[in-house]
Amino acid sequence: MIVSASFKIAAALSCVLALAACSKKNSPDLNAEAGGVEQAVPGSAKEFALNAGDRIYFAEDRSTLSPEAQDTLRKQAAWLAKYQDVTIQVEGHADERGTREYNIALSARRATATREFLITQGVNGKRISSIAYGKERPAALCDAEQCWSQNRRAVTVITGGARTS
């Protein structure tokens, strides 16, 4: 309970920080970000990441999908319904605060939960492979919960059939 609460606080904080960074960056030229979105070719990996979101996050030592994670996965499934040629690989990841072998298995469990949810949302299982990276590929590098929470993730990587951007 404490873990998931602190996780949410950390996630909320990083949103606030991200917004602050965004608004700062955008204030001199409001069109810069919008221009970036428009340049992403529909059906491309870049557009998938921008519009559906390519990753979801997990609480410590857990593989259950939070409402936010389920929301992202529904967007991913809708996007994948639109682009039927696209195949994906779900990468499961764990943070550094676990042991090597267990984290490999834990990240496999996260990748499996993600893949199975996408299947319930109508994505054909044949289009989805998965791989478990354990703690081998952290996304954020600080030694604090704000980074570890970003590393406990499943990332949907497009492996084929996407438009090029």
Add this chain to the structure above:
Amino acid sequence: MNDTMTVRLFNPRGIASAALALFAALWLLAQPALAVEGTVEGGRINPLPIAIVPFLAGDGAEEAGTTISSVISNDLGRSGYFNPLDPASFIEKIESFDQEPRFADWRQIQAKALVTGQAFVDGSKVRVSFRLWDVNTQQQLAAQQFTTSPKNLRRIGHLIADLIYKQLTGIDGYFDTRIVFVDESGPKDRRVKKLIIMDQDGYNPQALTDGRDLVLTPRFSPNSQEITYMSFGSGTPRVYLLNIDTRQRELVGQFDNMSFAPRFSPDGQKVVMSLQDGGNSNIFEMDLRSRNLRQLTNVPAINTAPSYSPDGSRITFESDRGGAQQIYVMAVDGSGQNRISFGDGRYSTPVWSPDGKYIAFTKQANGKFAIGVMRPDGSGERILTEGFHNEGPTWAPNGRVIMFFRDTQGESGGPQLWSVDITGYNEQQVPTPEFASDPAWSPKLN
């Protein structure tokens, strides 16, 4: 860590050399006929002062003599049980290998034991001899001669150090051994990982893989000729075998899903490992000759990190079937799966000691990662070292020393190899070319 016990250094012939008093020492060895005891305060091992005379060298063997002396001195010093004295303090200059030392001169500098030796070039080989003396009783305790090719000189040094260690402590040495580990280079989020094998003192590192594939958890076969490990080579991560001499690589099995966390059986005929199936991972044993696969656990949970007892009758492993990682023991056929860890926190990476008496583990509690040992029935838990991140213990073949990796914080931080005495004292960093993790200690090479 509060008991005080005495470990006596003795030699099997009953000629006393010295004694060590250790807090929380685990072995009370047989009483020597004569014992010189030293008590130690403040939780530090009181090492035996030993004089290692620079080996006399024949023409062309000067470097050989220097190498051997320094290997012996380094091995014995790092063990924590010996204090190799500074050669600058030596009074007697040994001129001949055959002469009896002037023991009074060695007593005066507090040496308890004395090592003399010589090295000669003999054709394309080098001939090395050593003698070990008890300074108090003025008797020779051991002497041996080796003939070898010059490239094996460091090994001769390790073999001599093993003989001295065994003679003076009564415990088998562990210096003529090697370590296989994962070499880590590049930025933290894109680490390049290679398998490297090296001598236990960090010399002669040799890469076994080229870094193209992510590799993890290498483990030695009982004859030290093969490694089993996990590789992310092509698609699904799988368990492989690697022959150290030929560098030939072999897939252990073509399974539908990921295979990981492998370890050899004590007879080298089987590999035990985890096979993933969806969100669960269970433990299987594969017979390497028949390729028969036997499922040992069948629980909807993460069951991994299996390690055999040295007699091959049991397997310890970790499982989160009860909600969080804990250590279990089962018979080798999978029957009688019993949880043995019951302390606060998560217990993982159990490894059975070579003498069968202990299981070493990683423990996570209160935001810290510790290395500890417990008996196979779960009693007698002791933490040897604790900090930000210590993980993955492996035993020296004599069961006295545990190596593990310790991660340092920060974006530029990374893991390094450390060793610690089973008493929890004498932490030593093990030199490696770059960052290093997942060490595995070989059996004795001979």
